[in-house]
Structure formats: structure tokens, C-alpha cells
Amino acid sequence: MNHLFTILLFIVPMIILLLTITKMRRSSSKRLPLPPGSLGLPLIGQSFSFFRALKSNTAEKWLDQRTQKYGPISKLTLFGYPIVFISGQAANKFVFTSNNSGIMSNQQNKPARMILGERIMFELVDHDHKRVRDALMSFLKPESLKQYVGKMDAEVKEHLDMFWEGKQQVKVLPLMRTLTFNIICSLLFGFERGPKRDECIDLFQKMVAGFWSVPVNLPFTRYNRSLRATARVRKIVKNIILEKKMQLEKGASSHQDLITCLLSIYNDDNKELITEEEIEDNALLVMGGGYETTSALLTFIIRLLCNNPVVHASVLQEQEEIAKNKPSGESLTWEDLAKMKYTWRVAMETMRLFPPIFGGFRKALKDIEYEGYIIPKGWQIFWVAYKTHMDDSIFLEPSKFDPNRFENQASIPPYSFIPFGGVPRICPGMEYARIETLITIHYLVNRFTWKLIGEDSFSRTLTLEPSNGLPIQITPRKAL
Numbered sequence: 001m002n003h004l005f006t007i008l009l010f011i012v013p014m015i016i017l018l019l020t021i022t023k024m025r026r027s028s029s030k031r032l033p034l035p036p037g038s039l040g041l042p043l044i045g046q047s048f049s050f051f052r053a054l055k056s057n058t059a060e061k062w063l064d065q066r067t068q069k070y071g072p073i074s075k076l077t078l079f080g081y082p083i084v085f086i087s088g089q090a091a092n093k094f095v096f097t098s099n100n101s102g103i104m105s106n107q108q109n110k111p112a113r114m115i116l117g118e119r120i121m122f123e124l125v126d127h128d129h130k131r132v133r134d135a136l137m138s139f140l141k142p143e144s145l146k147q148y149v150g151k152m153d154a155e156v157k158e159h160l161d162m163f164w165e166g167k168q169q170v171k172v173l174p175l176m177r178t179l180t181f182n183i184i185c186s187l188l189f190g191f192e193r194g195p196k197r198d199e200c201i202d203l204f205q206k207m208v209a210g211f212w213s214v215p216v217n218l219p220f221t222r223y224n225r226s227l228r229a230t231a232r233v234r235k236i237v238k239n240i241i242l243e244k245k246m247q248l249e250k251g252a253s254s255h256q257d258l259i260t261c262l263l264s265i266y267n268d269d270n271k272e273l274i275t276e277e278e279i280e281d282n283a284l285l286v287m288g289g290g291y292e293t294t295s296a297l298l299t300f301i302i303r304l305l306c307n308n309p310v311v312h313a314s315v316l317q318e319q320e321e322i323a324k325n326k327p328s329g330e331s332l333t334w335e336d337l338a339k340m341k342y343t344w345r346v347a348m349e350t351m352r353l354f355p356p357i358f359g360g361f362r363k364a365l366k367d368i369e370y371e372g373y374i375i376p377k378g379w380q381i382f383w384v385a386y387k388t389h390m391d392d393s394i395f396l397e398p399s400k401f402d403p404n405r406f407e408n409q410a411s412i413p414p415y416s417f418i419p420f421g422g423v424p425r426i427c428p429g430m431e432y433a434r435i436e437t438l439i440t441i442h443y444l445v446n447r448f449t450w451k452l453i454g455e456d457s458f459s460r461t462l463t464l465e466p467s468n469g470l471p472i473q474i475t476p477r478k479a480l
Contacts, residue, residue, distance in 0.1 A: 032374040035084055037066070037074035045077020047214050054212075054460040059358060060386050063087070073371050080110055080215050081380045083361075086370070087387035089394070092415035094370065095362055095383045096422035104362045104381065106425070110215040111223055115207060115230050116288065117281030121428075125365075133428060135274040136282060139261040142431050146334045147255065148187055149435060153331040155183045156439050160447060164474065169453065171469035172302050176295035176440075177205075183436060184290050189240055189283070190257040200236055203229045208288050230284075237283050241276055258286065286429065293356035294433045296463040298440055299470055300354045301347060305445075306452045306472070308401055311346060316445045318342050323446050332439055340438045345403040347437050351419035352389045353401060356463050359384035388416040450474045 040046050053062035066074050066085065073086050086094070098104040106122040113123065121132045138144065159179045164170060181201050185191035191200070210226020217224050244252075244259045254264035262282075265273040274282075305312040322336050361380045368375040375381060390398040394416045395405060406412070420427040427433075450472040458466040 032369055032372060034376070035073045035075045035373040036070040037076055037085075039075060039077045039082055041077075043077070043080045044214070045083075047078050047080075050078060051212075054358070057457065057459050059460060060390075063384065063387075073373060078380075078382065079212065082376075083380045083382045084370075084373075084375045085382045085384075087384060089388050089391075089413060089415050091383060092388060092418055092422055095381065096415065096418075096425045098362070098368075103364065103366055103368050105365055106360075106362055111213050111226070112211050114215070115210055115226055116284050117277070119275070119278040119281040120285045121282055122285070132274055132278055132282060135262055135265050135278075136258075136286070136428050138265060139258045140428050140432055144261075145431055145435060149334055149337065149439070150331045151187055152183055152436060153439055155179070155186055156443055160443055164448065165476070167474060169471060169473050171471050173295065173299045173466060173469040176298045177201075177291065179440065180291050180295045180298075180436065184287055186257075188258040188286060188290070189237075190244070190259065191240060196236065200233065203233050203236075204287065204291065207233055207284075208292055211288070233284065234280065237280050241279055241283075259283065289427070289429050290432065290436075292463045294436050296354075296356040296465075297347060297351060297433070297437060299466060300464060301350050301437070301441060302444070302450065302472070303452070303456070303466060303470055304346075304350055304353075304401055306450060311401070311403060312445070315343050315346055315441065319442045319445050322442065332442060336442075337435060337438050340442070342403065343438055343441055344434065345406040347434075347441075348406045348417070348419075349401060349403040352395065352417060353399075354464055355385040355389060355419045357385070357419070358460055358463075385418050388418065391416070447477060448474045449477060 050059070050062060053059040063085065066076070067087065072088055072091065073084060076083050076085060095104070105125050117123075119132075121129060121136065124132055156179065159175075159182065163175050163178065178201070181204065182193070182197070185193075185197050185200070191197055206225050206229035208226075210223050210230075213221070213223040213226065215223055217227065241259060241263070244256075245263055247256075248254065248260060248263055252260065254260050259279065262274055262279045263272070267273045305315065318340060322332075322339055326332075326336070359382060361382055364375050364377050364379050364381060366377050388394055392398050394413060415422045420430045420433075452470070453473050454471045455467040458464055
């Protein structure tokens, strides 16, 4: 009996080991292949050809050629990382819903992560992501932003008085960047006009230029210039946080701006909900998002209104109706913005045709099986907006500028229109961008008419950039 027991002790583990090895071999033999395509040279891969396509406004064609050659999923190397490119409505849904399943995160590529920091909302997962997102939304939610409409209104009017009034020609994109940056400084950071703000905008432009750069930290590279500018911007933001903290200790209001709001949020244990490091990193994130994307959107609305006089007339009619029912000089209100339905449809159609952000990245947290292929753990997943925005099975005559297609937004299939991402990963700054856009367009169309001058083409870096900044000739409407 003892001998039998000894034999069983020896044989049973051997059988288990053999079964495990057999299972592993079968699993290995059934392992899915990598997506088709070439990774190219290590680190560099297809980065330079993709950059050229962005600059020449042929990135859509560049990716379409990949899709025609390899199908809707393919592998490549961009910005030093192995990438899997996926596209289409199902791909969008997969990207935006997988963050909550623990298989994918919104972690950024190395340049963006080095610039923005490790504690930005997109880098965090699960509880930490929700904690920081909830903190940001305490300021960016509509109920909170209502009280800042007047402040944003004042910034827009001051901007037009300083940079548009009395001019015959202006370059739109640089001015829209100046406007959005000034609103960020005032509304989000309580950073008033002056030499420090002027210095900060120059540094900030160098900082954001490095988001989509090859991560080679050598002198005179875009990445190196961006890192050096980032260090100086961070110093400025640190000082702002310190000043706001001291003001709060002296009894200042917690509703001055984003920084004071974040510093004033405590959890159930009476501890700060968000750390100063997280405030600093996410301040840079909000600055980057609010600066580049909204300025591009405003620029292309102005461009499209030039080329579509019927749409321009409809926008003007809506905005004149709002203006004539207000005393002269009175600021816009939250209720006024709610009446700007057609103007916001124009903005949405602009974002469909010209999404301010070309696409984005996710990181695989584990091996992912997708459409018959394996996406290895640690690889980046690259998605783009235009594939569904320009799909004629979703949007009839997709090349046509038609704001009325958004009259019934419920008719648009989910995960097809994604300038602000998709549920549950909608951009927290969406409402902020809507308010800023509507206020700016209200005053522009009521105060000026304009027409394009010079070349009407554009390229891409991080966002859209029209040739020469979109020069236009402007005429005050009161002089017509």
C-alpha cells in the first residue's frame, strides 16, 4: 500500500506536467499571428514618411494605401514604438470601450508622456483615472462653466478690440491661438495679462510642437526644444500653484479658476483628492488640449464660412437675432448659448470634415486578440477619426459641407463621429470648447465680414495648419 502511494506521488505529478506541456504546445501552435505590415527600421520605422504625409496633407491617402495593401489592421513603427493601426466604426468602439476592461490604456507615446508627465489623466487607469477625471470635471462640467461665460465673453471682446479692430488683413490661426491661450490663462489659471503671459505663450508653442516628434533628445531636434521649453513652462505652473495655494489659505474663493478648484477638492478623509504633481501635469494637459484643438476648429469654421455664403448667412441670422435682444455691451449668457443650435451644427460639421486631432494612441496592457490577430502587450494602437467621418455609408456625400446632417444627432451611428472621442471616454473639455467656440463666432460674424486672400491649402502637425496662417481681408460690418 505504501509502495502504491509512493508510485502515485511520482506518477500523478508527471502526468500533470505532461498534460501542461501538451496544452502549452497546442496553445502555442494556435497562437494568432501579428497583423500584416512591416515595422521598418528600429525606432524610426515609417515615422518620417508619415510626417511628410502630415505636412503635405496626404496623411489620409497614406493610411488609405496601407489599408488597401494590408486591410483594416496593420503593424508599423511610429515615434519609436511598434504600432497597430486599426480603423472603422467597430475599431472606434473597441478603442473607446476597452479602457474600462483592463486590456488597454490611454497611455501616450513617449514624446507626449515626457512633456505632459506621468500623472496626466490619460496615463492613469481604474480608480486613479476616475479620481483625476472627476476632479477635472468638477470644474469643466456645464453646471460649473456657466458662471464663467461672462469672463470668457470679456476675453473674446478684448481680443477682437486689440487684434482685429482697425485692421484690413489678419492671419486667423495665430490670432485664434492667441485668443485660446489667453482664455486658458485667464479662465483656467487666473494668469493675468503681462510679460509673464507673453513669455509663456512662446514657450508653450515650442512645448506642444514636440507631441508628435521622434523621441531623439539631441540638440536642435524638435523633441529637445520641446523638452527645454516644457521645463520652463512647468516652473511657471509650479509658481502659479504655489500662489493659488497661499491665496486659498488666506480665505480666497475656490471658484476663481481651475487651479483653485483642484486645490480645494478633498476626499471623505479630508485629504486632497488630487496631488500637486497631478495638478501640474493635468494643467499642461488642459493647456495643450484647449490651445491647439479649439484654435484649429475656430480657424476652419472661418475658412468654411468664407467658402459657403449660404451657411454664413444662416449663422449670421441666428447670431443677429440673439444680439438684437440684448442691451448694447451686455455679455452673453448661458441661455444665449443654448439658442445657438445652428452655429454649433456648423462647428460639428467642421470637425467632421476637419477633425482638429487626426487620431490618437492606446497602449495594450496585455496581449489582445483582435480581428484574427494578436496585438502584443506593450504595443501602441493607433486610431484615426477620418475613416468614419468620411465614410459614405454613414454620412451621405461626405465631402459636402452640410451642417444640417447634425440636425438629428440621434440618427448618426455611435462611434462614427468622434472629434471628442467616444463613450465612455468623451473628452472632458468638450463643453469648454463649445462655449469658447460659440462666443467667438457670435462676435466675429456680428462685427466683421471677411474673405480669403492668398493660398487656401493646409497641412498637419499635431493639428490642422492652413497655409500662411489663413490670411483674410476683414471689413467691419458697421462700415457696410
